[in-house]
Amino acid sequence: xxxxxxxxxxxxxxxxxxxxxxEKYAVDVEYDADSGLGAALSQSYDVMIIDRMLxxxxxxxxxxxxxxxxxxxxxxxxxxxxxxxxxxxxxxNAGADDYLxxxxxxxxxxxxxxxxxxxxxxxxxxILKVADLSLDTLSYxxxxxxxxxxxxxxxxxxxxxxxxxxxxxxSKDTIISHVWDFDADILPxxxxxxxxxxxxxxxxxxxxxxxxINTVRGFxxxxxxxxx
Numbered sequence: 030x031x032x033x034x035x036x037x038x039x040x041x042x043x044x045x046x047x048x049x050x051x052e053k054y055a056v057d058v059e060y061d062a063d064s065g066l067g068a069a070l071s072q073s074y075d076v077m078i079i080d081r082m083l084x085x086x087x088x089x090x091x092x093x094x095x096x097x098x099x100x101x102x103x104x105x106x107x108x109x110x111x112x113x114x115x116x117x118x119x120x121x122n123a124g125a126d127d128y129l130x131x132x133x134x135x136x137x138x139x140x141x142x143x144x145x146x147x148x149x150x151x152x153x154x155x156i157l158k159v160a161d162l163s164l165d166t167l168s169y170x171x172x173x174x175x176x177x178x179x180x181x182x183x184x185x186x187x188x189x190x191x192x193x194x195x196x197x198x199x200s201k202d203t204i205i206s207h208v209w210d211f212d213a214d215i216l217p218x219x220x221x222x223x224x225x226x227x228x229x230x231x232x233x234x235x236x237x238x239x240x241x242i243n244t245v246r247g248f249x250x251x252x253x254x255x256x257x
Contacts, residue, residue, distance in 0.1 A: 030053075030054050030055070030075040030076070030146060030186065030189065030190065030193075030207065030208075031054070031055040031056075031057070031072075031073070031074050031075055031206065031207045031208065031209075031210065032049060032054050032055070032056050032057070032074060032075065032076050032077070032078060032142070033056075033057050033058075033059070033065070033068055033069055033072070033074045033076075033077045033078070033079075034046060034049075034056060034057070034058045034059070034077075034078045035058075035059045035060075035061075035062070035065030035068075035069075035077070035078070035079045035080060035083065035089070035092065036058070036060065036078070036079075036080045036108065037060050037061060037080060037082075037083050037084050038080075039060065042058050042060065043058075044135075045058075045078065045135075045138075046058050048135050048139075049139075049142075052139060053169065053182050053185050053186050053189070054142075054186070055186065055207070055208055055209050055210040055213070056210055057072070057074075057210050057211045057212075060084075061083055061084045061085040062083040062084065062085030062086060062087045062088065062089070062091070062092060063085040063086055063087075064085075065079065065083065065085075065092060066087070066092050066095060066096075068211075069092065069096055069101065069103075070096070070099065070101070072206060072211065073203070073206045073207060074103050075103065075104075075146060075207060076103065076104045076105075076106065076142055076145050076146060077096075077103055077104070077105045077106070078105075078106045078108060078138075078142075079092055079093065079105060079106070079107055079108065079125075080107075080108045080109070081107055081108065081109035081110075081111060081116070081120060082109065082110070082111075089107055089108075089109070089120070089125075090107070090119055090120050090123040090125070091123070093105055093107070093120070093123040093124035093125050094123045094124055096124065097123075097124035104126045104127075104145035104146070104148065105124065105125045105126050105127075106125070106126065106127045106128070106129060106138075106141055106142065106145060107120045107125040107127070107128050107129070108129050108131060108133075109128070109129075109130060109131065110130070110131045111130075112130045126145055126148075127141050127144075127145060129141060143155070143166060143167075146166075146193075155167045157189065157192040157193065158192075159192055159195050159241060159252060159253060160238065160239065160241060160253075160254055161173055161174045161175075161235075161238055162192070162231065162241060164185075164188060164189055164192055166189065169185060171185065171188065173231060173235055173238070174235055174237075174238060176234075176235075178230050178231065179230075180227075180230065181226075183208070183209075183223060184223060184226055184227055184230070186208050187204070187208050187223050187224075187227060188227055188231070190204065190207050190208050191227075191242070191250070191252035192252060194252070195252050195253050196251065196252075196253045197251065198245045198248050198249050198250070198251045199249045199250055199251065200248060200249040201220040201221075201249055201250075203249070204220050204249070204250070205219070205220060220250075224242060224244075224250055227242055228240075228242050239254045241253060241254065
């Protein structure tokens, strides 16, 4: 899952990027309203974390308003030092999905991000399941046919994105935009390499089970059982 953080306090922004990266998220950071809005409009994100007070030509609430007016419905979590009810109401009315007052605990921020990611999902709250494959987004435990599968951080992130989009054909560009951050060193065959890593762990050892990671030639990849 790929997150955008728009936060002008570099210490806070750095701490958020470090913590969220450790939690298997790809994270892009912008430090002012104008570059933040530009990133939000030009890239695809799964959640945006936006500070209410920002340098630039607008504040965080105005960023929310512009994104919603542009038809972008990505979940937005507003951060603010303002704790007045009217401030929260204004931010939510501008299009934010949630509001977190500074100072906050990283654990609460993480829980709110997970809640925002769960909202459109019909799967069990913290566990994604496809056939006999399961992925726990809290414990980072992946199992197939009851057997634990050890994945690297990026393999986990890729599998989570595939499972959240089960049945959909995903192009390489789409996968890159959600699993790798903007600064990542992506080679033309990076997605193919990581798909290969996942197949070696998810499909090949389980010969009695159907393959779940499928190539759709000319289009990309799709996770799910192939119809007979």
